Amino acid sequence: MSTATAPLPSRRARAVDTAPEREKRGQWFRFALLLAVTLVVLVPVLVTLWLSLRPGLGSTATGITLGNFTAIFRDTLTPTWLGNSLVTALSTVAVAVAVAAPAGYVLSRGRNRLVSGYSLLLFVVQSLPVITAVVPLFILFAKLGLVDDLAGITIIYVGSSMSVATWMMAAYFDSIPVSLEEAAWIDGASVFGSFLRIVLRNSLPGVLSTAIFTFLLAWNDYLVAIVFLRSNTTFTLPMGLQSFFQQNSTDWGSVMAVAVVMMLPPVIVFAALNRYFSVGGIGGSLAGR
Amino acid sequence: MPSHSPALSRARRGVGVSGPGAGRPLARNRGLRRGGLTLFALILPSIVLLLLINAYPLVYAARQSLHQGSLIAAGDFVGLDNYTRVLTSTAFWKATRFTLLFTVVGVFGSWLVGLGLALLLKSRVPGRGTFKVLLLLPWVVPIVVSSTAWNYLLATPDSPLPRLFTAVGWGNPLFLADPTLAVVTVCLFKVWASFPFMMLMTSAALTSVDGTVYEAASMDGANRWQQFTGITLPLIARSTYISWILMTIFSVNDFPTIYLLTGGGPVDATTSLVVLAYRTVFQNFQTGPGVAIAFLMTATLVVVSVLLYRQIRKSAVE
Numbered sequence: 001m002s003t004a005t006a007p008l009p010s011r012r013a014r015a016v017d018t019a020p021e022r023e024k025r026g027q028w029f030r031f032a033l034l035l036a037v038t039l040v041v042l043v044p045v046l047v048t049l050w051l052s053l054r055p056g057l058g059s060t061a062t063g064i065t066l067g068n069f070t071a072i073f074r075d076t077l078t079p080t081w082l083g084n085s086l087v088t089a090l091s092t093v094a095v096a097v098a099v100a101a102p103a104g105y106v107l108s109r110g111r112n113r114l115v116s117g118y119s120l121l122l123f124v125v126q127s128l129p130v131i132t133a134v135v136p137l138f139i140l141f142a143k144l145g146l147v148d149d150l151a152g153i154t155i156i157y158v159g160s161s162m163s164v165a166t167w168m169m170a171a172y173f174d175s176i177p178v179s180l181e182e183a184a185w186i187d188g189a190s191v192f193g194s195f196l197r198i199v200l201r202n203s204l205p206g207v208l209s210t211a212i213f214t215f216l217l218a219w220n221d222y223l224v225a226i227v228f229l230r231s232n233t234t235f236t237l238p239m240g241l242q243s244f245f246q247q248n249s250t251d252w253g254s255v256m257a258v259a260v261v262m263m264l265p266p267v268i269v270f271a272a273l274n275r276y277f278s279v280g281g282i283g284g285s286l287a288g289r
Numbered sequence: 290m291p292s293h294s295p296a297l298s299r300a301r302r303g304v305g306v307s308g309p310g311a312g313r314p315l316a317r318n319r320g321l322r323r324g325g326l327t328l329f330a331l332i333l334p335s336i337v338l339l340l341l342i343n344a345y346p347l348v349y350a351a352r353q354s355l356h357q358g359s360l361i362a363a364g365d366f367v368g369l370d371n372y373t374r375v376l377t378s379t380a381f382w383k384a385t386r387f388t389l390l391f392t393v394v395g396v397f398g399s400w401l402v403g404l405g406l407a408l409l410l411k412s413r414v415p416g417r418g419t420f421k422v423l424l425l426l427p428w429v430v431p432i433v434v435s436s437t438a439w440n441y442l443l444a445t446p447d448s449p450l451p452r453l454f455t456a457v458g459w460g461n462p463l464f465l466a467d468p469t470l471a472v473v474t475v476c477l478f479k480v481w482a483s484f485p486f487m488m489l490m491t492s493a494a495l496t497s498v499d500g501t502v503y504e505a506a507s508m509d510g511a512n513r514w515q516q517f518t519g520i521t522l523p524l525i526a527r528s529t530y531i532s533w534i535l536m537t538i539f540s541v542n543d544f545p546t547i548y549l550l551t552g553g554g555p556v557d558a559t560t561s562l563v564v565l566a567y568r569t570v571f572q573n574f575q576t577g578p579g580v581a582i583a584f585l586m587t588a589t590l591v592v593v594s595v596l597l598y599r600q601i602r603k604s605a606v607e
Contacts, residue, residue, distance in 0.1 A: 023413070030414045037406065038423050041481065044438035045426050047449075051441070103335035106328045118332070120598055125343045127594040129542045131566045132583040133342070135576060136349035138360065159342025166335060191327040220431040222545040223563075227571060238433040242549075252441060259434040266429050274422065 048263070052256035068257035077232055078258055081240035085219060085262075088150050088236055092157040092218040093211045096165045099158070100210060101203075104169025105195050109178070119167075126163035133159070134227050141228070148230040156228070157218040165210045172206025173199055208276040216266055237262040347587070354581040359574065371581040381582065383557060384565040388541060391476060391561055395540040396533055398480035403487025408521075410488070411495050421492075428485035436549035439478055468558035471551050475559045479546050483539070487532055494528035495521070534597050541590065562586050 053064040072078040107119055137156060138147065146152030176199055184194040200207070222238045229239050241258045354371050357364040375381050410421055427435065443450040443464040455461045464474045498521065506516050522529075544563045547553065553560035553568065560568075562582060570579030 027413050027415065030409055030412055031416065034406075034409055034414060034416075034420050038420055041427060042423060044435050044442060044481075045430060047442060048434065048438045099334045099338060102331035106332040110325075110328050118336075120595070121339070123598050124591055124594050125339065127538045127542075127590050128343070128347070129563055129566075129583060129586050129590065131542075131544070131563050132350050132580070132587045133346035135360070135570055135580050135583070136346035136353065137342070139349070140345075142360075155342060159338055162335065162338055162342075192331070195331070216429075220433070222433055222549065223567070227567075238431065238545075241433055241437065255437060256441075259437050263430045263434045266431065267426070270425065270429050271422070 045263075048256050048259050051252045052260045054253055068253040069261075072254050072257045072261070076244065076254070076258075077235070077240060078261060080233055081235050081237045081258075082261060084150055084234060085236040085238075086265075088154050088157065089215050089218040089265075091154045092161065093214045095154070095158045096161050096214040097169075097207060097210055100162055100165035100169050101200060101207065102195070103162075103166045104171075105173055105199060107166060107170035108173035119170075122163035122166055126160075126167075130156075130160055130223055134224065138227060147228055148234050149228075150234060150236075153221075153224050153228050153236070154218075156224050157214075157221065160224075161214045161217045165214055168210045168213065169203070169206055172203055172209070176202055205276045208273055212269055212273055212276075215269060219266060350580050350584055350587075354577060354584045356577060358576045360570070360576055364577075367577070371577040372585070375578050375581045375585065380557065380560070380565060381562075384560045384562045384582075387472070387559060388561045388563075390472070391479065391543075391547070391559075392537055392540040394476040395479040395483060395543075396536045398476065399483035399487045399536060400491075400529070400533065402480060402484040403489075404491050406484070406488045407491035407495055410492060424488060425485045427482050428489075432482060432545040433549060435482060436478070436545065439474075439550060443474065465551055466555055468555050471555055471559050475547055475550055478550055479540065479543070482546060483536060487536065490528060490532040490535075491525060494525035498524045538590065538594070541586070 052068055053066070055063075055065050055067060107115060133156070141147045141149075141152045146155070180198050181189075181194040184198050185191075189197065220238070221236075222242075225236050225239045226242075229235050232240070232243060235243065237258070241255070241262060244255055244258055355366060355368060357367045357370070406424060410417055410424075414420070442448055445451070446461055446463065451461050451464065462470055465471050502520055502524075503516055506520055511519060542563060543561070544567065547559055547561050548564055548567070551559045553564040563586070566579050566582040566586070568579075569575050569582060573579075
């Protein structure tokens with residue numbers, strides 16, 4: 001740890017001893033340390049991948065195969081679960097961003113007592129356990145026919161991601177100078193027009209961060225799914241994986257193939273959009289208000 | 290102002306609009322004075338959702354915790370009976386103790402690991418970018434997936450990890466069947482799944498620390514440890530504080546990390562308050578006591594988060 005605090009060798013150190021040599025040795029030491037930690041940390045992920053690519057039960061074959069994947073897509077409900085998960089997560093993202101972006105704009109631009117009161121309310125709401133909301137919503141949704149329905153869980157995902165999504169958007173909007181909007185107002189643009197054309201247009205990273213956060217929340221949820229989804233045709237992937245896991249606890253090849261199908265979208269999203277996503281932004285958005 | 294205004298065209302291209310707090314000083318109230326009605330319309334959907342999905346259930350839950358209800362209908366009014374039953378049960382206090390332990394280990398364990406890795410990643414290391422992405426994986430991979438992998442690795446005596454322990458002569462540990470070991474395993478799993486978040490938060494804070502401060506400090510003869518405790522930690526203190534708060538909230542409310550690995554067992558050793566509330570309602574069908582547990586958690590978290598919110602605002606003003 002002590003080797004890592006100084007980003008660069010200080011000028012004095014460089015002048016006194018053979019700093020480049022030492023720095024180089026330090027670099028390779030840190031590389032080895034990071035490599036070891038990364039390998040240990042990734043064991044569960046690597047095991048998942050490895051087992052999903054191994055030939056199925058009872059087979060003595062060696063090498064790797066995609067057999068588990070063709071099997072789960074052919075013989076199980078995995079395609080349905082994947083579809084359910086995609087529909088739910090993408091609907092959640094669409095609705096949450098559509099609600100959070102304008103609300104975040106108001107939080108960012110209008111700082112009076114009402115607005116900061118609402119901001120506090122959002123902060124409190126995001127800290128509450130989902131379990132408290134789940135029971136009353138279960139009773140309400142049972143009356144409305146929304147239990148065992150993808151629309152039902154989507155509504156809950158929107159509700160539980162909305163507050164943080166709003167804060168994230170507000171924090172991003174804070175970084176866009178009001179003077180730009182004022183220029184547009186002088187031009188005759190309405191508040192709504194300048195929000196759309198000036199603010200939102202320049203907020204792609206903010207919108208993407210919010211979208212990623214919301215997507216992950218909906219994609220990874222287990223608690224809401226286990227309470228609200230009852231039949232295996234409405235299962236999302238977490239439920240599907242669990243049901244599969246219980247019935248076929250010895251067939252690790254298939255279980256892990258479903259697991260890989262489930263972890264691919266978040267990994268792809270992160271690999272593709274990593275540079276837009278700033279978790280610092282989440283913290284900053286909490287600190288900024 | 291015509292469209293060739295430099296500021297406007299810069300804005301269209303998205304140039305020069307970022308930077309911390311670029312819009313802050315001007316932001317206060319200007320927007321609200323113009324088009325207050327539009328602003329209200331913009332925030333209205335959010336308010337409706339908040340009332341419907343967050344406020345309504347809260348009120349209903351408060352009411353339900355005072356009734357002897359079922360999942361289908363609220364029963365007779367029983368006053369504070371549910372709370373009395375919950376607060377006098379050993380299961381509740383056992384779950385409270387475990388939740389506290391789980392949260393403390395989760396927050397500080399993942400913080401220490403995350404901080405260490407963030408510092409390593411800040412220094413010059415070959416393949417830094419790749420490591421940064423790979424180390425995020427535990428956080429990116431859904432808990433349902435990683436708990437499956439952990440189950441494969443250590444759930445039964447025949448799993449790879451117990452067999453490895455046997456092979457090197459450390460006995461055959463029952464990671465999920467022995468109460469103490471199960472607690473340790475669940476906490477380790479939490480740290481494993483959460484450290485990338487702490488790493489990201491700390492990395493973001495570290496990038497804003499000016500490197501010249503260290504040069505000045507080393508001129509003054511401060512060693513690396515003194516630089517760390519005297520400069521690095523204080524400079525990232527605010528961000529650290531916020532990440533602790535967030536991780537506390539995440540940990541207290543965590544359900545799948547515990548439920549999927551142990552289901553709360555063995556002998557309730559890893560039953561947290563959320564797991565207890567879930568099981569009380571959906572497995573024992575005691576809606577009233579279950580909601581009472583959830584409501585006690587809610588009340589505590591509301592108080593804590595309002596206090597923290599004040600604290601954050603205060604430190605933001607300074």
